[in-house]
Amino acid sequence: MSAVLLTAAYSYLLGSIPFGYLLVRLFHGKDVRRTGSGNIGATNVARTSPGLGAITLLLDASKGIAAVLITRMFFPNNAVLAALAGFMAVAGHVFPVWLRFRGGKGVATGFGSFVVLVPKTVLIMIAIFLAIFFAFRYISLASILTVALFPLVAWFVDPDPHPQTIVFLAAASILIISKHQANIRRLLAHTEPRFRWSRG
DSSP states (O other): OOHHHHHHHHHHHHHTOOHHHHHHHHHHOOOGGGSTTSOOSHHHHHHHOHHHHHHHHHHHHHHHHHHHHHHHHHSTTOHHHHHHHHHHHHHHHHSOGGGTTOOOOOHHHHHHHHHHHOHHHHHHHHHHHHHHHHHHOOHHHHHHHHHHHHHHHHHHHSSSOOHHHHHHHHHHHHHHHHTTHHHHHHHHHTOOOOOOOOOO
16 A cells, blocks of 8 residues: 555544544434534534533544644655545544544644644634634634635745645645535525523
8 A cells, every 4th residue: 555545544534533423422322413513623613512622622622633734744745645644534533434524614624734744824813813813703604714724825934845845734724614605605694593502
């Protein structure tokens, strides 16, 4: 098996672990896909339990981190394979084989991979995300705009990024944004609900 196929395979499988679904099922006996937005990500999990939402956020991000770090361990100094690992981890989260390819939106997993691939860019994008979120209280809007800007900011901020790294960052960004189509429609129609924490 070639390095590309091996990297793609284990990164996808890591990304496909549905932590949000498993946590809500384990601690509340519910299918998180049948509540709120129907998503398995941290935002929807937090509607059932803020604590589990926070844990889901960390675990989903860890999938992207792990995929990139494992690749760097197996294939040191190969920036392209590391970027491929990050993209495939996002793809696994969005299309998990365990849930019939119906997963989350990939924001946290993308963040995890990005923080290893382009750490300087991540610091800037965190500030942008928080500014948008606290100004409007729409996680979807903050996520979409931050992800859309990410490849462009990485190109200018991180030192000498490999062109193919930017390509994989852009591909991951496009995949994440494509999963926000319903949110985009609601934002344009002014029907997107603002985020509110609940107790649980």
